[in-house]
Amino acid sequence: MVHGASGTGQTVFVEPFETVETNNQLVQLAEDEAAEIFRILKELTDRLREMHGPLQAAAETIAELDSVSRGRGLRGISMRACRSFPPLRIAAGRRAAPVLEDKLRKEHRAIVRFRWP
DSSP states (O other): OEEEEOTTSSOEEEOOHHHHHHHHHHHHHHHHHHHHHHHHHHHHHHHHHHTHHHHHHHHHHHHHHHHHHHHHHHHHHHTTOOOOOOOOOOTTOTTHHHHHHHHHHHTTOOOOOOOOO
């Protein structure tokens, strides 16, 4: 079966008769697959559309909670508030110690004394 030819006519595109039926089945299966994908996506979209109200309310609640937690965090920073933690040990921190001490001193914060081995 001839499907076409090139613009110059030098090449002819053919399909053997033995493969025509198999190729038609392949094309039909691809079309069926595309239709099934469309059906599934439409069904999922319809289900989501039914839940629009609750999803919108959940998104608004999450946004409000995020805003409140960010506000609390910024307020804590402005008050120089912090949680109590056990002492911090920096192993092999020889290079970091002078920089860290200088930074803490400029911020009027407690300076941690390091013990070098």
